Amino acid sequence: MPAENTPAGNLDDDDYPAYTMGRAADMLGTTPAFLRAIGEAKLITPLRSEGGHRRYSRYQLRIAARARELVDQGTPVEAACRIIILEDQLEEALRLNETMRHGPGGGGGNDGGH
Template sequence: MAQPDDILDDEDYPACTMGRAAEIIGVSQDFLRRIGDLKLITPLRSAGGHRRYSRYQLRLAARARELCDQGTALDAACRIIILEDQLEEALRRNEQHRQH
């Protein structure tokens, strides 16, 4: 079983409720539902069926809000973030291959 320190350090641990996540980012709960519908994030569900968000997902949601605040349509913002994430992962893998 994971220890409390492991959970606190795990950026993928779904620690935030939808309400708390929305409050942290400064968005509505509907915004979080919409970025879920657009496949930017897929929150984990608690045993009771409530959405739970990780720190990593909160960063993605905050980036979506930032782009929307700059005038980017939500669907385009989600696509941009997905592509940014894919590029970052490809660059990381490329660097790993160079080191071996």
């Protein structure tokens, strides 16, 4: 059986919804209400357990930590979520631009020596 299909294999999966809302809030030093607010702002969408409880992945917790950082600096929650979404879109656009410029291997295409 491949490691990713075992419970231990899920520990390495950044997208595995391993954390309850309470545990996620504790890890971030915030409240469940904050996690609900960034969910309502569509920044993250937690998966639901069979019982309907929210579950968060490590990837989602990193995004939530960035949102908390902005909120702690005085940015309203909705604006913090929008900033993070725009940052993510910019990062993706830059990555695509680089891929198109140099090809999928990242090697030097013909860019005229610039």
